Amino acid sequence: MNLDELYQEVILDHSKNPRNKTELENFTHEAKGHNPLCGDQISIQIIMKGEEISDVKFTGAGCAISTASASILTEAIKGKSKNEIEKIFENFHNLVTGNKTEEDLGKLTIFEGVQKYPVRIKCATLSWHALMAAINGEKETSTE
């Protein structure tokens, strides 16, 4: 097992200096994601104009993987439509669970190493579950 595959430079960088980790003014939707297994909590706030997510921020506390994943998520989805995001999440989920991905995920592919650490998959997907809940108008979601 090669640790570097999991804790890649970019992941460590985003966990230490998370991007867009702040409250979002004038958000239209927000949802809290909770991982009861470890207590990690990530809240996502978005501004949704029609079908497009024009801005996204996150707050919360978690491990390096969940923090980096939330940080990179905010960069990956800004300006994308609901449909596009659903597709990215599906692909991302396939990536971290070791299934075939259909499209190139760009920067998100650095989470490929997670598939070798099954107990950490939920760390990587927590913020995504929160995002999908927010988009769908739900207030809370859990990885369980």
Added chain:
Amino acid sequence: MPLSDIKSDFPTLNQKINDNDLIYLDNAATTQKPISVINAVSDYYKKTNSNIHRGVHTLSQEATEKYENARKKIAKFINSNEKEIIFVRGATEAINLVANSYVRPLLKPKDQIIITEMEHHANIVPWQIVCNEKEAELKILPINKKGELVINELEKLINEKTKFMAINHVSNSLGTVNNIRKIVEIAHKHNVRILIDGAQAVQHIPVDVKKIDADFYCFSGHKIYAPTGIGVLYGKKNLLEEMPPYQGGGDMIKSVTFEKTIYNDVPNKFEAGTPNISGAIGLGTAIDYILEIGIENIAKHEAELLNYASEKIRKIDGVDIIGNAKDKASVLSFTIENIHPHDIGTIMDSQGVAIRAGNHCTQPIMDFYSIPATARASFAIYNDKTDVDKLISSVRKTIEVFR
């Protein structure tokens, strides 16, 4: 038996994890099993398997004798009488049994139960359930920053509404050894009965339920080198006799008609259905193993290890020990600045070091220290200074990864 030879008694310890020798330091979660326990369980199924207490045939008699013999060993181990030893699935079931059969019938609205801020969820939730049902209140004895109970507060908390107390002997996430004798004394002065959760105690320190004067005392087999699914509830005989059964079924009755059932005597009254026979036998064998080494020797060995590990880990920049009670057993909980315990757990595992990361089923303790979780190393008889050295180098490596 010299303690240095002990590792070879535990087959699971002899393996590589991620190309490194396994260093098993998650003993507060569960201990590994010595070969004598594994053989006792396997021999039972190979040679003796039969149902107990009801067969006239030879195997049934042999199985009954082995099962009851285990009960005698346990009774002796904690200085009690075999009639006061009830086999259960584990400490959790023992607490639920007492909550349902002893506490529930005597609880009225506005009555109070006292537990402490350092309890495992298993010693919180069963009390919440009966309190909710009976509109009673749960009162919490606080801890201080060192992770010790503020015993002085108990006199203020206890009153005529207090109907029961439940408290752990040793904290699973802080390692604190509580002054149980003092607490029982205070409870009894106010005529309050008390349950001691000994799940983290019996494997580390000598326990004498008579000396403690506990009304109920419980522990799990799997944390004391025995199989999972077996545990013990000790109760004072007069209390057990006045309690209604916990579950109904076979073996807990003397006679059954549709009009009236006469319950069996204790302890059988509380053992409905076919019990975990092999588990009980395994637990008896685990106690033989412990007695062979000597519980005092174990306590001394583990105390030395804990001191050695605490001193070493304290010297590492950014590491904080959570739980600094004066009297501690086996448990070393810690945090590393800016590194989440789950990342610590994963990185240490990549070096073969198995620790626990999380809230250890003690969320109120995490809230008290305002931390999401801790990393926890916990020691057992087979651990040695080499294991501690590996733990320390692994902590350093974790810090390096995040530098």
